[in-house]
Amino acid sequence: LAKTTQPISMDSYEGQEVNITCSHNNIATNDYITWYQQFPSQGPRFIIQGYKTKVTNEVASLFIPADRKSSTLSLPRVSLSDTAVYYCLVGDIGGYNKLIFGAGTRLAVHP
Amino acid sequence: GAVVSQHPSRVICKSGTSVKIECRSLDFQATTMFWYRQFPKQSLMLMATSNEGSKATYEQGVEKDKFLINHASLTLSTLTVTSAHPEDSSFYICSAVSTEAFFGQGTRLTVV
Numbered sequence A: 001l002a003k004t005t006q007p008i009s010m011d012s013y014e015g016q017e018v019n020i021t022c023s024h025n026n027i028a029t030n031d032y033i034t035w036y037q038q039f040p041s042q043g044p045r046f047i048i049q050g051y052k053t054k055v056t057n058e059v060a061s062l063f064i065p066a067d068r069k070s071s072t073l074s075l076p077r078v079s080l081s082d083t084a085v086y087y088c089l090v091g092d093i094g095g096y097n098k099l100i101f102g103a104g105t106r107l108a109v110h111p
Numbered sequence B: 001g002a003v004v005s006q007h008p009s010r011v012i013c014k015s016g017t018s019v020k021i022e023c024r025s026l027d028f029q030a031t032t033m034f035w036y037r038q039f040p041k042q043s044l045m046l047m048a049t050s051n052e053g054s055k056a057t058y059e060q061g062v063e064k065d066k067f068l069i070n071h072a073s074l075t076l077s078t079l080t081v082t083s084a085h086p087e088d089s090s091f092y093i094c095s096a097v098s099t100e101a102f103f104g105q106g107t108r109l110t111v112v
Helices: none
Strands: A009-013 A018-023 A031-038 A045-050 A053-056 A061-064 A070-075 A084-092 A105-110 B004-007 B010-013 B019-025 B032-038 B045-051 B067-073 B076-081 B090-097 B101-103 B107-111
Touching: A009 A018, A018 A084, A018 A105, A031 A061, A031 A070, A045 A053, A045 A061, A045 A070, A045 B101, A070 A084, B004 B090, B010 B019, B019 B032, B019 B090, B019 B107, B032 B067, B032 B076, B045 B067, B076 B090
Parallel strands: A009 A105, B010 B107
Antiparallel strands: A018 A070, A031 A045, A031 A084, A053 A061, A061 A070, A084 A105, B004 B019, B019 B076, B032 B045, B032 B090, B067 B076, B090 B101, B090 B107
């Protein structure tokens, strides 16, 4: 299982773009990269998933370099409601033997 | 998207009693479900992996006789905290996997 490393915390202001980078040096060929958001006293919520290059959906973009040893979650124009903990997970999409969470990144968005 | 329902969302029980938490995948079949425990300001800690029709696989340090997991069908897994003690008070979260992992809303257990 690829271990992930993220910054413990980040601060931003409303309207700014936030980029959170996750390192996963031991990612395996079959592994996908998935990002989750968690608010206090709630279960994690899926944000985005990718394998390589760039993936974009209605809430975020995910940038993955060619070596796939890291990934960057990009949140455009954050608002106060984006204050949460963000986790990146790496695993085999078809065979989640274990889903191990790292420490996550605590993002605080300020007015 | 797929929905995972966890029940109850909040429970208070007396020390020494047992509490059952249910995790249901509402619109898909999940051969694998995960159970997590989360303490305040900490990340999710995997407790066990539950596979339909077989015994759960527990992580090191998790007592299988204390945290009983049953995965009787492809849409339901249960976690029973037996003889609960105040130190078992925590936020418990389940996850069901199909093509990706979906999480329940969590259960806040308080043992008094």
